[in-house]
Amino acid sequence: MSKIEVRDLDLFYGDFQALYSVDMDIKANEVTAFIGPSGCGKSTFIKTLNRMNDLVENCKINGTVKIDGVDIYKPSYDVNLLRKNVGMVFQNPNPFPMSIFDNIAYGPRTHGIKSKKDLEEIVERSLKNAAIWDEVKDKLNRNAKSLSGGQQQRICIARALAVEPEVLLMDEPTSALDPISTMKIEDLVSELKEKYTIVMVTHNMQQAARVSDKTAFFLQGKVLEFGETDQIFNTPKNEETERYVTGRFG
Ligand SMILES: Nc1ncnc2c1ncn2[C@@H]1O[C@H](COP(=O)(O)OP(=O)(O)OP(=O)(O)O)[C@@H](O)[C@H]1O
Numbered sequence: 001m002s003k004i005e006v007r008d009l010d011l012f013y014g015d016f017q018a019l020y021s022v023d024m025d026i027k028a029n030e031v032t033a034f035i036g037p038s039g040c041g042k043s044t045f046i047k048t049l050n051r052m053n054d055l056v057e058n059c060k061i062n063g064t065v066k067i068d069g070v071d072i073y074k075p076s077y078d079v080n081l082l083r084k085n086v087g088m089v090f091q092n093p094n095p096f097p098m099s100i101f102d103n104i105a106y107g108p109r110t111h112g113i114k115s116k117k118d119l120e121e122i123v124e125r126s127l128k129n130a131a132i133w134d135e136v137k138d139k140l141n142r143n144a145k146s147l148s149g150g151q152q153q154r155i156c157i158a159r160a161l162a163v164e165p166e167v168l169l170m171d172e173p174t175s176a177l178d179p180i181s182t183m184k185i186e187d188l189v190s191e192l193k194e195k196y197t198i199v200m201v202t203h204n205m206q207q208a209a210r211v212s213d214k215t216a217f218f219l220q221g222k223v224l225e226f227g228e229t230d231q232i233f234n235t236p237k238n239e240e241t242e243r244y245v246t247g248r249f250g
């Protein structure tokens with residue numbers, strides 16, 4: 001069974017249709033990349049996977065999104081639990097204006113963990129998993145906003161990991177970062193997929209080719225092609241996909 005199964009998903013912002021009957025199966029322990037030109041619906045789609053669009057007024061969705069076989073849009077579904085299981089990292093690093101420690105402990109605390117020892121363990125483990133422990137272990141009380149952009153993004157990844165999600169959604173996680181920080185995050189993604197299901201939006205073709213197992217090409221609200229990353233980049237079936245991945249688009 002796929003970790004995430006999307007069927008015939010349409011999404012409207014008011015009268016504007018942003019997604020057209022999207023079908024997709026996303027497997028556990030794989031990295032799935034979404035590529036496509038600006039405005040084609042990548043962010044809109046990734047946000048449907050943890051119902052972030054619930055927060056957008058006038059947003060209407062038809063179709064189904066199942067995680068572990070359960071429809072996440074059914075009325076009885078616990079959205080807080082969903083957001084715990086499906087973490088998200090955004091384009092611009094957005095740590096909370098508080099200490100590094102408190103950033104990571106924030107989620108676990110809201111889920112009722114109070115013991116100092118337990119929180120310390122979670123903070124250390126999460127920072128290690130996000131490959132930033134060595135850089136910050138001596139300054140956990142410093143404000144997270146005082147770190148570099150690349151460090152802040154890894155803090156955000158650690159914060160997402162701290163509540164032990166099963167799925168990690170990343171919307172252009174490296175677009176604000178320098179090449180070295182980008183490389184660290186790419187290495188991290190390759191490690192994290194052993195434990196998590198990762199979905200990543202990227203404008204960087206090399207990045208998609210380097211880190212993902214599957215790639216979906218979006219164009220004007222539709223998934224034009226979805227398959228093994230090697231196939232999408234080397235032998236695309238769709239002409240538009242080929243034009244896009246070879247840089248001849250537009
Ligand atoms: N809250 C909103 N209300 C109305 N329209 C929206 C909203 N968010 C996005 N859209 C529209 O939906 C379409 C898809 O936007 P989306 O942000 O998903 O694109 P994207 O593929 O992520 O683009 P980019 O690569 O620039 O981030 C665009 O036409 C956009 O203007």
Ligand SMILES: [Mg+2]
Pocket residue numbers: 042043044171
């Ligand atoms: Mg976007």
